[in-house]
Amino acid sequence: MKLNRSIFWILPLLVLALPLVLNQYLQYVVNLILVYILVAVGFNLVVGNLGQLAFSNVAFFGIGAYASGILTTQLGMPWWLTVIPAGLCGALAGCAASIPALRGVRLFYLAIMTLAFGELMRWSYIRTPDLTGGSMGLTVPEPEVFGWMLTTEYHKFYVFLFIVVVVVIATSRLLESRIGRAFLAIKNDENAAAAMGIPTGQYFVLAFALSGFIVGIGGSMYAALVGHLSPEDFDLIQVILHFAIIMVGGLGSLIGSVLGSILITATPEVIRHFEWLVGSEEWIFGGAIIVVILFLPRGLSSLLAKVNPIFKDRYYRD
Amino acid sequence: MNVLQKSLKTAAIAITIASVSGFSAAAERGITDTSIKIGNIGPFSGKAAMFNPLNYGSVAYMRYVNDMGGVFGRKFDIVLGDTACAQAKGIAAAKKMVYDEKVFMITVNPCSGVAMAVKPTLVKEGVPWSGVSANPKITGSVGSGGTSAPPKYMFHVTPNGYFSGMTMGKFIMTKPNTKKIAIVAHTNDWARGYCDPAKDYIESQGAEVVLDTAMERGSTDATAQVLQIKSKGVDGVLGCLYQPELVILLKAAHKYKLNTPIIGALGADFGQVVQQVGNAKAVNGVFFQGHLYKDKINSPALEWGKQILLKYLTKDELPKTGDPTHFYYFGLFNGIGVVEGFRRAGRDLTRDTYIKAIETLRDFDNNISAGRVTITAEQHVGISDMYFNGLDKDGNEVIFSSWGKALN
Structure with missing residues (x-):
């Protein structure tokens, strides 16, 4: 059977049936995958598409989560009304994180500065207990959409799936546009891109802001899913997790972001089903990442692209 | 049929x-x-x-x-x-x-x-x-x-952390002439769950928490915290820290001659801490920790x-x-x-x-804990008291019911 790109529309429709076959535990894992898909899509914009070694993702994630949590707990807003503000807070943080890059900071220097940004934000959550609950954490009420309480994992799933599909399609369209091509040009050769008239500075800010917006929305979903935010959720372990997702899935690949999220989030849960493996998760997890990177340096998405060219990332529209 | x-x-x-x-x-x-x-x-x-x-x-x-x-x-x-x-x-x-x-x-x-x-x-x-x-x-x-x-x-x-923290506060406050206390804690809810009730108790007894400083998980040095504590001239230190960081704090305290008792929370194992510090002078008569049991574990x-x-x-x-x-x-x-x-x-x-x-547990003797377990419909935390572990000057483990008062 010859595949065409309509599969990208059919797959989410098929996924709609998942609650019919999953219990709430497995549904929670699927919901967590959906959260990490957005986190990876946003992260990949800066690291994979723009080619910058920036790790401020965890800051965007935390800002989005806490923005959503604070708006629901302190202002009593329903969760669905906090999703876009959480994204906007992430976008603002993205603009701030792009400043070092605008000043010519690159590579390891940019990496360490953006890592520091994440740590700075974690400390901010700890040091503002009136807003964030500080070290004791912030309990977020059950999410609500137009008066409909998302009391089960199944309810959350449909809302999360809608958000993820919209964001992924929008990101795909953006990458297929001249903006996506500009990101690619900057990634390949920043000086050549500037010489061709691409305003690289503006695109840096745009990429970081978009990344912050998407990851901020992911953070808002995380707050709704987990229900209790703690500064420890947004530490360096989270950076490693995000990085592993895009490395395993494929740098600069939307499909890779999806595949990486599924693999990295689901693997610990698969291990959980074998009680004799309890405690050996790190060995298996670390080993699996090494194997994927050794044998598929361009990630799992490159494997799919070999199977069928429709899975290749595109920077043009039909 | x-x-x-x-x-x-x-x-x-x-x-x-x-x-x-x-x-x-x-x-x-x-x-x-x-x-x-x-x-x-x-x-x-x-x-x-x-x-x-x-x-x-x-x-x-x-x-x-x-x-x-x-x-x-x-x-x-x-x-x-x-x-x-x-x-x-x-x-x-x-x-x-x-x-x-x-x-x-x-x-x-x-x-x-x-x-x-x-x-x-x-x-x-x-x-x-x-x-x-x-x-x-x-x-x-x-x-x-x-x-x-x-x-x-x-x-x-x-x-729970509330009673464990309170007990840490009570223990240090039984030390004569205790007026100034320092707290070194992780920045997570576990540590604050212990140290905040301890702090409240200490302040309710008229003493002052003159320093409440952080030590992050994964820290490899406690020089800054110890020198800060030293500059405040405190009568005791509460360390709401996990085991690796508590060991580091005790080592640094000895290195900089802090000479102040350090009370650890239940996130560290007493015996392992003593072993990992590896220096009798750094722990004997210095390190104390909440002890849940009616006697020494061995x-x-x-x-x-x-x-x-x-x-x-x-x-x-x-x-x-x-x-x-x-x-x-x-x-x-x-x-x-x-x-x-x-x-x-x-x-x-x-x-x-x-x-x-x-919820019918009343003064339940489980044959292991320092106190007896009581749980009611209004109170779902079974134990509100414990002893403290320490080492005498010769390095022998001693269980204390209050400062200087050995159990046996």
Whole structure:
């Protein structure tokens, strides 16, 4: 059977049936995958598409989560009304994180500065207990959409799936546009891109802001899913997790972001089903990442692209 | 006999057998006529894996009870779940227990953030929880660190962070002429769960917390904290730190001649801390830590516990070297309380009868803890007091009931 790109529309429709076959535990894992898909899509914009070694993702994630949590707990807003503000807070943080890059900071220097940004934000959550609950954490009420309480994992799933599909399609369209091509040009050769008239500075800010917006929305979903935010959720372990997702899935690949999220989030849960493996998760997890990177340096998405060219990332529209 | 008669006879026999063997109880999730399914969750991987002896201690006691014939003919079917001490994974572990394994209850669950994150699911599904996490918000009610009635299905048979922290404060305040205290704590809810009640108690006694400084998990040096403490001239230090960081603090305190007692919280194992500091002068008469048990863990009074741990845990579950540590006994302590609930609930076990049974614990002597366990409908934290461990000038372990007052 010859595949065409309509599969990208059919797959989410098929996924709609998942609650019919999953219990709430497995549904929670699927919901967590959906959260990490957005986190990876946003992260990949800066690291994979723009080619910058920036790790401020965890800051965007935390800002989005806490923005959503604070708006629901302190202002009593329903969760669905906090999703876009959480994204906007992430976008603002993205603009701030792009400043070092605008000043010519690159590579390891940019990496360490953006890592520091994440740590700075974690400390901010700890040091503002009136807003964030500080070290004791912030309990977020059950999410609500137009008066409909998302009391089960199944309810959350449909809302999360809608958000993820919209964001992924929008990101795909953006990458297929001249903006996506500009990101690619900057990634390949920043000086050549500037010489061709691409305003690289503006695109840096745009990429970081978009990344912050998407990851901020992911953070808002995380707050709704987990229900209790703690500064420890947004530490360096989270950076490693995000990085592993895009490395395993494929740098600069939307499909890779999806595949990486599924693999990295689901693997610990698969291990959980074998009680004799309890405690050996790190060995298996670390080993699996090494194997994927050794044998598929361009990630799992490159494997799919070999199977069928429709899975290749595109920077043009039909 | 025709087919109809045969069918009726078979159905009648089946109904009789089901009735006799407690059909009603089997309707409750996690219970059969011969088993009670228990979810035992904790950090079996990740940076907090040092806490999993708490899980194994409970496992050992339940295996021992199984060996003795179980409770009312039911044996414990224990399912382990890894939380990695991370909220997202912890929720997955708890949901797997509730929706996949369909356990009767969840137990142990070190890591306060995880316990707080799984609480809504357990409360919603009415799944009993008996854990060891410190955050007073988990089971606390008015008088035990909370602000309202305790959650119906959640309880501590051990102390929570509120009482443990209060006891740290009480202990240091029994030291004569104590006026100024310093706190060194991690920035997580576990540490604040201990140090905030301690701070409140100290201030309520007219002393002053002159320094409340952070030491992050993973820190490899405590020079800055120790020099800060030294500059304040304090009478005592509360270290709400996990084991590696507590060891680092004690080493730095000795290096810079702090000469002030340091009181550790229950996130570190007393014996292992002493061993890892590796310098008698740095701990003798300096390091003290809350002690949950009625005597030293290697004393004849607790030999029975050691024998259970050694007999019912596998080589992989026991320490690689040496005897079972304090954390194993902490787990044992939790296991005894959980099992006592089943004994009191009787054969007709449901989650409601179990909780009602737990709420009948009054001055319950579990033969292990420093204090006796009391749980009521208004108070779901079983223990509010403990002793303190320390070393005398010759390095002998001493159990103190208050400053300078040895138990034996």
